[in-house]
Amino acid sequence: xxxxxxxxxxxxxxxxxxxxxxxxxxxxxxxxxxxxxxxxxxxxxxxxxxxxxxxxxxxxxxxxxxxxxxxxxxxxxxxxxxxxxxxxxxxxxxxxxxxxxxxxxxxxxxxxxxxxxxxxxxxxxxxxxxxxxxxxxxxxxxxxxxxxxxxxxxxxxxxxxxxxxxxxxxxxxxxxxxxxxxxxxxxxxxxxxxxxxxxxxxxxxxxxxxxxxxxxxxxxxxxxxxxxx
Numbered sequence: 001x002x003x004x005x006x007x008x009x010x011x012x013x014x015x016x017x018x019x020x021x022x023x024x025x026x027x028x029x030x031x032x033x034x035x036x037x038x039x040x041x042x043x044x045x046x047x048x049x050x051x052x053x054x055x056x057x058x059x060x061x062x063x064x065x066x067x068x069x070x071x072x073x074x075x076x077x078x079x080x081x082x083x084x085x086x087x088x089x090x091x092x093x094x095x096x097x098x099x100x101x102x103x104x105x106x107x108x109x110x111x112x113x114x115x116x117x118x119x120x121x122x123x124x125x126x127x128x129x130x131x132x133x134x135x136x137x138x139x140x141x142x143x144x145x146x147x148x149x150x151x152x153x154x155x156x157x158x159x160x161x162x163x164x165x166x167x168x169x170x171x172x173x174x175x176x177x178x179x180x181x182x183x184x185x186x187x188x189x190x191x192x193x194x195x196x197x198x199x200x201x202x203x204x205x206x207x208x209x210x211x212x213x214x215x216x217x218x219x220x221x222x223x224x225x226x227x228x229x
Contacts (some may be wrong), residue, residue, distance in 0.1 A: 001052070005044045006036045009072075013056050019066045038069040042076045046116025050079055080114045087113045087120035159209035160190035173219035175211035182212045191215060 001009070010032065014021040022028040045051045055075045059067045092105035112118040155162035164176050176188055183192040191208040211219075 001036070001039050001042055001044050003032060003036055006039055007032055009039070009044070009052055009056065010035060012053055013060070013067055016057060016060050017066060035069040038073050042073060043116060048083070048116040048119060050076070050116050052076075079116075083113050083116070083120050084110065086122070088122060090121050160207055163210055173216065173223040175216050175219045178215060178218045178222055180212055180215040181218070182214050185215075 010020065020031075022031050039052075042052065043050065052072060055072055056067060059071050059075075063071075087110065089106055090109065092102050092109075094101035094105045096102055109118070109121075113120050151165075160176075164174065168174055176190065179185060179187050180191050183194050185191050191211045193206045193208055
């Protein structure tokens with residue numbers, strides 16, 4: 001901003017906060033010089049979402065202290081950093097065999113983004129291309145993160161999961177897809193062994209390889225309801 005723009009910002013800020021108004025000509029000149037010294041490289045507005053008047057108004061609303069030019073300068077530098085963080089350098093049009101021209105074009109693009117003269121260039125995604133032949137068949141063969149052979153070897157160490165997968169593969173219901181009313185196991189958790197003591201309280205917390213009958217009946221009812229829907 002030049003002196004005229006800084007004076008306009010000070011006039012706007014003084015209208016919102018009279019504490020910034022300087023009636024003495026010497027103090028007013030010193031205030032203008034100080035603000036211009038710190039805001040000389042800060043634009044008044046840009047076409048990319050920066051308006052110094054919005055920053056001044058927000059600062060006056062949020063802080064009980066008089067606004068300082070350093071407050072505005074910090075907001076501008078934070079705005080620049082955010083824009084550059086969202087920017088991906090596009091491939092320059094310059095000849096790659098001329099590194100000076102290549103670098104100059106990259107720096108010019110970054111400076112334009114930082115100054116608010118251009119929008120940040122987003123990461124470019126893959127929008128077209130030919131799939132590798134047989135890729136779908138390979139993905140279907142994979143099926144899960146655990147290969148079938150490894151899953152079979154792990155079955156003795158995961159009896160509850162193995163029983164669940166076997167039941168689902170046979171077309172039965174997913175017993176762990178519903179909570180258990182008997183042992184109060186949550187959805188996805190295996191049933192727990194419960195022993196009723198003489199005083200009527202329940203004891204035991206060892207996991208079961210199979211679900212409680214009531215849980216299986218509940219899973220059957222949920223499966224039938226889903227099929228009917």
